[in-house]
Amino acid sequence: MLFVVIGLWSIGLLLIVTDPKRQTTRWISSIAFTGGSGGMAAVIGDQLIPYLAGRGWMTELLAELLPIVETACSRICYYGLPYTFLMFAVVYYPGYSLWTKRRYIPWLLLVPVLLSLAFEPKPNEPIPYSYVTLWAAPYILTGIGLLVAATLKERNSFLRRSRMMTTAAAAPALFFALFTLYLLPHFFETYEWWRYNAWVIAFTLAVIIVSSFRYGFMGLQISIQNQKLDYTLRAITSGTSILNHAIKNDVGKIRLFGDKIKSEAVSGQADSSRIIQDVEVILQASQHIYDMIYRIHGQTQGVELKLEEVRPAELMRQCLRMLSPELAGIEVIEQYTYNGTMSADRVLLAEVWTNVLTNAMEAMPGGGRLTVRLTETKRKIVAEIKDTGPGMEKHQLKRVFDPFYSTKKGKNMNFGLGLSYCYNIVQKHKGTISIHSKPGQGTSVFMQFPKRKPLAAERELG
Template sequence: MIIAFFLLLFVVMMPTSIYLLVKQRENRLLFWGALIILTVGLSGLQVGLEKLALPLMESSGAGDPWINAIYIVTAFLNIIIHAFPYYLILVFFMYFSGYSTALATGLLLVPALLTFVFSDVYPAARMNYSYILSWAIPYMLASAALFAIGLLKVENIKHKRLQYFGIGMIVLIPEVFLLLLQLEGIYFELPIAILTFIPILCLISLLLGLIFYVYNVFARFQSATVLTKMQIGTSMMQHAFKNAISKNKLHALNMQRSLEAQQYEAAGNHLNNLLNSNDHLMSMVSKLSYLTRSRISLELETLDISGLLREVLDQWTTPAVAIETRFTPAIMELDRTLVAECFSNVISNAVEAMEGKGTLTVTVERIKHKVKVSFSDTGKGMDKEQVKRMFEPFFSTKHKSGHNFGLGMFYVRKIMSAHRGKVAVASQLGKGTTVTLYFS
């Protein structure tokens, strides 16, 4: 009966985790939650191999190399399912409460990896529970503390607090039972029935998690930090709007005075300034409309991406920036205006990253049914944390000004998503950045 429950864990948890990892990898809460589900699914695989596959192979007279290989696999899986949940759950709560950093995520992985060093795999499998518990208990306490901090930060609305509490319990309660299982035999004895209860508890937790997933509860908590940034960014844009409107009024008054004084050349200059300021104001309105629009409507037409890209590049006349191109004809159905804006945003970022001097390499190539457009600059580059956050609205590595709101890459991804395309970014500090757009 216990083996059947664990096999059911494998059959249910593995496909669920793979689906979430593929479909929801941009939602960091769901990504780390999917990894937790994956480890639970692996526990079912481990029990199946150890309790069913190995005895069957031994009784059927299978060769020693095959038996030893399965034996080593089960030992590795045993280490993963006993050690890695503590790490994954802690990182999950770091994202849950808004305290995640790439450095902390990497450093916290070290004790879990060292479990492979302090435990034996071959010729005799032996779990070093004393070592695991030495860091797992602090990890678990830290997870509980982050959960409590996050719970205090949630808006004082009953259903939101209940949702937050429910998500925490879905993760923490199975972790408590894992800890009890590892402590069993060291400090106290537990009835064998607890082994049956653990897979049932995991399946219940998965069911509740899927209910939260269907109702987009994870997405709501994931977006809380982004919404705060959007509120700050919106205030910044309101300030910029007021400045632009004040400038327009000043230009109009100066033009009126110049006309009254019959200073027509000066009036013309003020008129040009007024028109430029108006263009900037309209650009901000356009960006704000894209930000609030849930869906972008496309006006598709058949065009050559390489030809459109040449038109966009012709608008950039920066003598100190060398532009190298390698284009292949690629005819697709696209929205000319939006894709041109998408290209322009990426090029603008590249030129600013190079501080007006360097080399921008632009390539267009067709790969089967897809078109790959790459922009590689020789600028200052970004660290991993900046790359991870660059698609957030109002996040920018550049100096904030009335012309820069940290919305460029947010638009790029939104436009590409509307075209069912993707954006990939690779960057190294001091070596430059490559932005790749995939059209399908």
């Protein structure tokens, strides 16, 4: 059991040192520490006490102190493991940051744990199994369910792989512990199966170590220098490409509206009011380029939100107006049932909606119908952009949010960063983005934003 203690506590320490500010890191480290405490109890009872007694080193003080420490470590494992595991699964679940009552969840889930201290265990039993099993089993099963659901729900394949690794590391070990620590002792009075936990924990440690070398695990990357170099290169490349993507879109608008003004002037059909509107679009596009240059910061420092009160219906109309020359031959249906405000970064949200609208238009080169809806639920503002294009296959839909992946082959100016960038910006607004598409049935992009003012942008998972 000593290797279990060393392995779990070392992983827990490395994770917490790597990224102490992230909630998910703190909770998964807590799992390692509480699980390792069970191993420490076994080491004290099976190895340390007999060793000291056999050598004649067992003093009166140690004879009193060690059993107390053993019992404390055992209780920390029995009571703390289900709690810390469920809390990790809860905070790791996508959209947890949007839960309105999330600050109360840790305290509510802690109540059954604390009540366990009020029950006396039966003779020869380390804990009151009849009560503890009543809450520990649902905690563990719910945690496993949340991890699996989070993996299936994740649309970004890179993040999905990270979630798969995390689930593979945590779920089997906790599922096995459910039987050995709670169900078998309670229902069958079989108390020694916990010793086999060491083999499952060895598998868990192997998954963590292998994934840390190859992909990184919860922010832990063993080949640190290679990770930093790779991250820097990717950050510079990604930032430059995102900026190029934004400039490409806005330069296209400037050129389209410039050609429109020129053709109307040459034909003598120029109307002063229309010219003013077109010039405003050109000025807005050039201002957007200027804003994006100073907002991206090469992407090496990440994108920072500058929140303000925004009227989403008004912003969506503005995005459509700037794309109006490219909408020729496309029927546009606008439905705005929400006309209130939201807290958002105007520049970045406009970039997101312009990217999604552009994708929808490019999916209908021969014309079609573009539907734009803005609705609300009790707690969310929902933007939907739907096209009647060819739709996407399942394998395309699975990778659509991946950086540098694109379904638009053969286009020199396509960087494959549009939807990946949108995914990032929407998440920073504490929102969600999802895509529904089937071959021959078009594509719908849904973006949901909280009505409440979002918190400051947090550093994302993996």
